[in-house]
Amino acid sequence: MNPSAGHAFDQLATRVENHGPVVLPALLLCDFGHLAREVERLEEAGALALHLDIMDGRFVPQLTYGLIVVEAVRRAAKVPLEVHLMIEEPERSIADYAKAGADILTVHLEGLADPRGTLEAIAALGPKAHLAISPNTPVERAVPYLEYCDGVLVMSVEPGYGGQRFNPVALEKLAELADIRSRRGAGFHLGVDGGISTETIGPVAAAGAELIVAGSAVIRSQNYAHAISELEQLARNAA
Numbered sequence: 412m413n414p415s416a417g418h419a420f421d422q423l424a425t426r427v428e429n430h431g432p433v434v435l436p437a438l439l440l441c442d443f444g445h446l447a448r449e450v451e452r453l454e455e456a457g458a459l460a461l462h463l464d465i466m467d468g469r470f471v472p473q474l475t476y477g478l479i480v481v482e483a484v485r486r487a488a489k490v491p492l493e494v495h496l497m498i499e500e501p502e503r504s505i506a507d508y509a510k511a512g513a514d515i516l517t518v519h520l521e522g523l524a525d526p527r528g529t530l531e532a533i534a535a536l537g538p539k540a541h542l543a544i545s546p547n548t549p550v551e552r553a554v555p556y557l558e559y560c561d562g563v564l565v566m567s568v569e570p571g572y573g574g575q576r577f578n579p580v581a582l583e584k585l586a587e588l589a590d591i592r593s594r595r596g597a598g599f600h601l602g603v604d605g606g607i608s609t610e611t612i613g614p615v616a617a618a619g620a621e622l623i624v625a626g627s628a629v630i631r632s633q634n635y636a637h638a639i640s641e642l643e644q645l646a647r648n649a650a
């Protein structure tokens with residue numbers, strides 16, 4: 412159990428409500444030799460939450476990191492953490508990642524035997540339960556589960572690597588989800604992940620994205636603070 416997880420996220424949600432979209436820097440391309448320093452630099456640069464990509468070399472080709480690194484980031488970070496699980500049988504690991512400090516646990520619809528059961532299990536553990544859909548997964552496949560999730564993460568690249576090119580199919584999917592949300596008066600948040608840059612952030616924000624993951628656009632920039640504030644400004648102007 413991690414009951415404080417929900418609370419940390421509520422502050423972020425209030426911020427989104429009052430000030431518009433936020434950028435979640437993804438650690439994937441950061442300097443893992445100086446992880447705590449990178450976390451500190453991102454927080455000093457204004458990051459309000461961080462995005463951690465867990466890849467197992469099976470669900471996606473690349474192998475990144477797991478619980479030990481999430482625990483280390485949790486110790487170093489003050490802001491909420493979104494843990495994006497790109498692993499086979501994620502239901503087996505959700506309790507461990509909740510305990511390690513995830514405030515949002517994001518699981519891929521494509522990898523779930525029982526999406527509703529897994530989303531409900533995440534919520535019972537404390538973190539917000541977010542459902543990710545890959546570029547080839549239509550929104551209609553997620554529709555039956557929207558009432559069980561706190562957020563939907565629309566992938567704008569095929570999960571697996573940082574630094575890929577944005578796939579515009581995400582724009583239609585975000586707009587479709589935003590439309591469903593307003594018609595139903597539902598409360599789920601909309602996120603987007605992959606290929607976000609100064610060119611693509613305006614369109615995703617205009618389509619409804621609020622929790623916007625940016626990896627290379629922040630980590631490969633010369634100045635984290637400048638990159639985050641420029642991206643957030645562009646998103647807020649477009650939202």
Ligand code: DX5
Pocket residue numbers: 437438439440462464495568569570571572573574575604605606607624625626627628
């Ligand atoms: C891709 C990951 C992303 C990645 C984003 O599988 O889910 O979170 O780190 O990196 P950019 O922003 O460079 O596409």
Ligand code: ZN
Pocket residue numbers: 437462463464495604624
């Ligand atoms: Zn991710």
